[in-house]
Amino acid sequence: MKHNYHAITLQKYDIGEMDRLYTFYTRENGLVRVPARSIRKMSAKLPMQVEDFVFSHITVAQNYGRGTLTGAVAEEYFVDARADYDALVCMDIARNVFLTIMDENDSNAEVFDLLMEYLHKMNVLAHDGCNHVVAQMQWITHAFLIHLFVLEGYAFDASRCCVCKQSLEQKRNGFSAHRGGVVCERCLPGHNCCRVDPDTVKALRVIQTNKFSTLTKVMIHAVVQKQMRMVVGDIERWVMR
Numbered sequence: 444m445k446h447n448y449h450a451i452t453l454q455k456y457d458i459g460e461m462d463r464l465y466t467f468y469t470r471e472n473g474l475v476r477v478p479a480r481s482i483r484k485m486s487a488k489l490p491m492q493v494e495d496f497v498f499s500h501i502t503v504a505q506n507y508g509r510g511t512l513t514g515a516v517a518e519e520y521f522v523d524a525r526a527d528y529d530a531l532v533c534m535d536i537a538r539n540v541f542l543t544i545m546d547e548n549d550s551n552a553e554v555f556d557l558l559m560e561y562l563h564k565m566n567v568l569a570h571d572g573c574n575h576v577v578a579q580m581q582w583i584t585h586a587f588l589i590h591l592f593v594l595e596g597y598a599f600d601a602s603r604c605c606v607c608k609q610s611l612e613q614k615r616n617g618f619s620a621h622r623g624g625v626v627c628e629r630c631l632p633g634h635n636c637c638r639v640d641p642d643t644v645k646a647l648r649v650i651q652t653n654k655f656s657t658l659t660k661v662m663i664h665a666v667v668q669k670q671m672r673m674v675v676g677d678i679e680r681w682v683m684r
């Protein structure tokens with residue numbers, strides 16, 4: 444029996460002498476791990492269609508177990524992003540979080556579309572270049588991960604203090620994924636929080652209240668960028684607990 448999938452290649456490992464194990468995120472079946480037999484002795488034709496972060500149509504022959512990758516036709520190579528060192532660093536971070544929180548064979552078309560949109564945005568940034576392009580790539584990567592967390596059921600409140608429910612003052616507040624979002628200064632003692640400035644809370648709100656596809660370039664200064672990284676890391680640890 445043969446299955447066809449729309450697939451984004453996320454990872455590959457060499458196994459045995461000639462084989463390779465691929466990890467795809469597919470629109471139809473979520474995360475799929477499938478071996479490709481003898482792929483390393485083939486001409487480069489098939490392997491090129493399933494390089495990391497390439498979007499392709501793949502065919503899996505399902506005889507037993509995971510089946511075998513028998514065909515792949517690339518549709519979108521994301522050439523610019525895949526050739527850009529800074530983009531790859533961001534995409535590698537995104538990929539690692541993605542692989543740790545997603546389960547196998549659990550399909551979610553919205554997650555697939557989000558991942559495609561992320562790769563498109565990174566490709567455009569790598570192609571166009573601009574001032575502060577690395578900061579823009581990090582911003583898009585953080586936004587992607589926060590939207591991914593939400594789609595997977597981990598939403599966080601950035602509109603008010605998640606402990607006392609009061610509105611937030613323009614002060615340095617805290618963030619705790621364990622508590623469920625932003626924690627105001629009064630509620631901070633006793634909670635293990637990363638500290639977030641008002642601009643970081645604002646950035647979290649921008650991400651939460653906009654569709655990922657409509658997010659555009661914004662000016663993010665280094666402190667906010669650093670705090671966003673801590674927030675995303677805190678959510679990731681909470682999801683992984």
Ligand SMILES: [Zn+2]
Binds near residue numbers: 605606608626629630
């Ligand atoms: Zn509070």
